[in-house]
């Protein structure tokens with residue numbers, strides 16, 4: 027049966043031990059609420075830490091109860107695990123780095139090793155529970171290695187990953203010594219979701235730079251799989267908040283707030299006490315507002331509601347101290363006997379009281395320095411009715427791209443925040459209501475329930491799409507058939523590409539020379555008189571001759587420009603010219619100079635611009651520039667521009683690997699034809715083949731070939747198998 031398996035650092039049930047008694051309570055966060063709408067306790071599973079250390083004697087009974095009553099499977103974590111994996115690597119390394127606070131990042135090998143270990147513990151629990159048809163949905167930065175760990179042990183699993191915090195630009199991400207492991211870990215998923223498109227962009231850029239894998243429109247071709255990445259902005263349980271404003275308890279508490287604040291204009295801010303939330307800067311901005319606008323003294327109150335968070339982490343302790351001090355300073359400086367400008371509550375409020383605050387507030391001040399999404403901004407909007415209300419929202423929050431009717435501010439500018447408060451206080455209720463209505467329309471549609479449903483549906487679809495791409499994978503049955511027809515045939519033609527097909531790619535083309543194993547494989551094939559082996563390459567004839575000149579096989583160089591029958595001499599294809607090279611060469615040289623990491627290769631009848639080691643972001647632009655310029659210069663010459671694997675090649679038109687293949691195919695009647703290649707130039711061969719030929723593409727992607735094999739290793743193994751069967 028297809029089930030949903032949710033994996034997150036904490037379970038949706040909070041377990042607490044007090045005086046030897048264990049208490050269970052439902053977690054109330056946005057994530058738990060959102061997922062509960064699609065989580066079926068009886069059938070689905072939730073894997074995470076319960077909040078109780080594994081050493082506790084009642085651990086086993088607790089586990090059973092959690093499973094039986096809540097569908098939850100606790101991951102056993104020791105105190106040391108939590109200290110190093112959660113407080114350490116997750117919150118002292120990843121959190122500050124991903125929120126653009128490199129100065130707070132702790133690089134600690136021990137914490138990293140524990141992060142790996144705990145991710146493995148999570149993988150063990152997932153593997154105990156999950157089957158290959160289940161949808162596994164992993165959440166957040168604590169578990170970034172988990173997708174790959176599961177993929178390694180359950181290769182066909184359907185794995186989704188959602189990152190709740192920003193993904194930083196490569197300039198920051200590269201600071202992390204374990205950046206490659208993190209990227210590889212995440213790429214174990216089938217679908218990766220983030221709150222905003224900016225984070226997706228940053229992630230794709232890191233993938234390109236660290237793995238060299240191709241990415242195209244949110245798809246990553248990596249390790250013979252396609253991984254999709256997209257923005258899924260998370261919403262809130264809109265109805266729950268909006269309906270609660272009519273609740274009697276909420277009304278009563280609201281009246282109390284109104285009375286206590288003496289009907290003054292009420293500004294609120296609500297967050298976890300975290301440096302990323304910009305609490306200090308916000309207070310400084312409010313102080314600036316009070317100093318510049320004495321007419322508002324005694325007329326406004328700022329209520330700051332801060333939930334204690336990560337209290338054991340040093341940076342948080344220091345932050346708490348400095349906020350206490352700042353609140354004291356402002357109140358001391360501006361307060362009067364009847365007016366305390368800042369009310370500071372350091373605790374979590376029950377739902378009804380939180381809603382009442384949202385309902386009473388004239389302004390909600392949400393000014394994080396960086397925030398993945400920020401649900402408080404959305405909750406405030408959901409709790410407004412017809413009494414207006416202004417949301418002042420930092421442009422650094424993921425929510426800013428959706429809540430465009432808020433007052434947008436740069437949280438680093440006390441001046442901007444001050445001006446926004448002033449503007450908000452001066453805006454008519456009519457305009458406030460209009461803005462609120464627009465934002466409510468969006469939030470009522472894009473709820474957290476819809477978010478969860480969209481993600482899981484997409485995960486299903488991604489898997490179907492990937493299955494269709496992989497339907498060409500050469501399986502045991504087809505291999506057997508190919509081997510069978512090889513065995514019974516007497517005239518065989520084997521057309522092989524070289525780079526990427528028989529050899530892996532190298533930074534520099536000249537470094538990819540053949541190894542001993544490859545010579546063995548080729549010699550085995552050649553030794554059978556029934557075989558005619560042709561190497562069809564884009565390389566220069568000099569290289570092919572040096573490497574394979576002494577072997578009894580035919581060679582094709584420069585994508586069909588030069589042909590050499592086994593034992594014969596090189597022959598030039600018809601209608602080939604090279605004079606054009608003199609006018610194109612300086613052009614490409616100019617681009618080599620302007621683009622570090624690129625190089626120009628000159629073949630007899632073509633020019634090749636290689637960019638394998640260049641900055642992948644820069645190449646996106648430069649490649650277009652190069653091809654556009656080339657198009658202008660080549661329009662009246664009989665030459666074409668061809669894009670290959672990290673190369674742009676300028677060559678004679680009408681001559682390609684396909685025409686070379688044709689030369690051999692039409693020379694004789696063959697009862698077995700096999701063609702193998704990996705890139706776009708080999709597609710010309712696949713297209714030329716007669717219908718009974720067998721074609722194999724190396725690596726995933728769209729192709730005219732009948733089959734796909736993952737890497738050159740499998741191709742070598744396959745060729746060996748053929749040879750052995752033919753004995």
Ligand code: ADQ
Pocket residue numbers: 055056190191260296297298331332333373374375376380397398399400401402403405
């Ligand atoms: P958080 O950093 O926790 O979440 P946020 O999205 O604002 O930030 O969620 C906070 C939640 O806690 C809200 O639902 C809010 O109502 C509640 N809350 C805050 N203070 C409270 C208080 N004093 N009393 C009661 N409740 C309080 C992370 C990312 C965010 C991302 C979410 C969801 O950092 O950017 O939006 O995950 O993906």
